[in-house]
Amino acid sequence: MTGRRVPRLLPGLTGTRRVLVTAVVLTVLALGGTFLLDPFRNFQLATAAAYLCAVAGLTLLIGLSGQLSLGHAALMAAGGYGYALTSNALTDAGLDGLPRFLASLVAAVVIACLLGLLLGLAAARLRGPYLAGLTLALVIALPAITSVWSPVFRGDQGLQTAFNPVPTALERLIAVEQWQAWVAILVASVVVTALTIVRRGTLGLRMRAVRDDETAARLNGVPARSVKVAAFTVSAAAAGAGGAVLCFITQSVSPGGYTLAFSLLLVVAAIVGGLGSIGGAVIGSMVIVVLPWLLGAGTAALDVPAELEQRLSGNLAVLVFGALLIAVMLLRPDGLAGLAGAWRRRRARRGGSALPRAATTPPAAADSLDPAGVADTSGHSRTIPIER
Incomplete structure (x- = not known):
């Protein structure tokens, strides 16, 4: 069944250019929105942006590659400690500012990537509860690691970093909390x-192939083990950036801020x-920041x-989250994000028009969109680019 396409914003742009332009527009809107918030709300926004880095990497890891990680708090901690150690060393060397x-x-990000690479190499041989147990053990072992190397990580007290003031050119325009929100955004x-x-x-297409059927992906020449390692490394890099922003x-940064409860x-x-x-x-990032405050x-x-x-x-927040x-x-x-798709489908039905292809595509096929936006349905074969 053919039907008219739903009008899109920026119809003249496609692919990576569309992603970049959309990112610039949304970033400018978010930066401008900080002028409407008080200092505490800007602090909440900055915290949510830091969490967003880790949650986005985690949703990519679980949703696309099918690998469950319960230890992303430890990856954030790796980024936070890496940021703090480097920042303190540069401060002692006389370097400051941007x-x-x-x-x-x-x-x-580099330190978190290395840790994610090690986890990815182990994850390539594990799956299901065994992989979840490995990442869970990493979070549980974090306080012990900081205690054993207390001369470096300062044990339970953690590390403190130098204050990052508002740049001179902006100090009359914005407050410290707003500057932190800008950096986080x-x-x-x-x-x-x-x-x-x-x-x-x-890489995203290969992740979906490995997630849906690893054996079939291997038969089609997809290096499943390399894809799993790459997925963990990319996700760890995002979590490390989030930990660095949170430390900023x-x-x-201290082990008490990256507990098992936070990882879950x-x-x-x-x-x-x-x-x-x-x-x-x-x-999801906004929910876990705003809901406890509410x-x-x-x-x-x-x-x-x-x-x-x-x-x-x-305890009340844990109960409500559960x-x-x-x-x-x-x-x-499909999560709260699926409400937008359901609303579009209802709107199309009320308008009496045929459903757009993206809305009528089954979930399994809709998740297999290639970079050009063409659905790879189960009834059609598709050649996956392979690096020989």
């Missing part, structure tokens, strides 16, 4: 744009937003007894 930040950010924009390009490219915001919270954000969806990662504000407004408030502190996760899995398995 060069110090960029060098520390690059070091954080810019870094998150670069990370998310890179992940989107990967998702739409050859809080000016400290990142998984919840990816699932609630929608696995494999970059837009879903944005939604619950705390609601508890304070109800004027509950002090003993009950102490019991609810921290209930939200169950509700999403039962009612909307």
